[in-house]
Amino acid sequence: MQPGLYVSLSSQVALERRLTTIADNVANAGTVGFRATGVKFEDLVTGMGKGSMSFVSTGETYLSTKSGGMKETGNPLDMAIKGDAWFGIQTPQGMVMTRDGRFTIQPDGMLVSIEGYPVVDAGGAELLLDPQAGPPVVASDGTIRQNGNLVGGVGLFQFTPGVDFVRYGNSGVVPPTQPQPILDDPDVGIMQGFVENSNVDPVLEMTRLIQVQRAFENMAALTRNSESSLNEAIKALGA
Structure with a gap:
């Protein structure tokens, strides 16, 4: 040939x-x-x-790695990430990273993603809120308060997707290694009442x-x- x-x-x-x-x-x-x-x-x-x-x-x-545009929704359960970080959600395949912050509260108080998977804190534990305590107030560092009381914190994580990465569900990515929680980074934060559009x-x-x-x-x-x-x-x- x-x-x-x-x-x-x-x-x-x-x-x-x-x-x-x-x-x-x-x-x-x-x-x-x-x-x-x-x-x-x-x-x-x-x-x-x-x-x-x-x-x-x-x-x-x-x-x-380019961020998408921010869209204001006014929904207190909608969250967008500013900076290089991801939300963590627990799925049947393990922890998955996502930038989709359209969350809801189930009747038992569990904070879940748009697909119904539990949202986790920096330690990997599921977040439980009080569905009768009114809308939560989320600070830029992810801490959540209801009626002025601290009830938890949304975890933010960093990881390297690597080449030939694996997607999961809506816009999630399966981390090839254990993602690292972000505990104190002034360049990373949460914007409550916003969602991030596709980039x-x-x-x-x-x-x-x-x-x-x-x-x-x-x-x-x-x-x-x-x-x-x-x-x-x-x-x-x-x-």
Whole structure:
């Protein structure tokens, strides 16, 4: 097989992966707390000198660290994070990190996420409020008070998603290692009565979609040309 076919095939595999991430980003442009997915590609060189060839790697996904815009809701149970931190929720898969702060209080007083999972404090314990004590007041450090009494604190955590991270549910991410609680960081805090919008830029993602489509068409044309050249060579040698 001609080298051009290998190069074209590696490019098409990479473009397919990029297309998948773009489609996921566009689909979640309106998802609260969603962080966009990016892909890193590298050149893979084989051979030396004039016989060397460059291929593209299949790519590694990474999570965008850009924050989404803040939207005021006025709901005392809605919370948004300012800075590099995440809420922790307990799920059947263990603790999951999320930026979606649309919380509710169950009849038994448990504070839960939009998907019904318990929200945890800095120590990983579930938060219990008094459903009869009125709306909670949440300070920027996450402490919660009802009727002036301290009843708990929303935990804020940091972790490194790493490459090829795993998503969970609405906008959650499964941490590859134990997340670390943030206890005293002036750059991190909670904004009560707000939610964080998705950090996806739909216009930018659509532009990237067009670029991927054109690149895929170019690779397809390269493949056809390589096959045509190979067929002509076979005919010439056979004659």
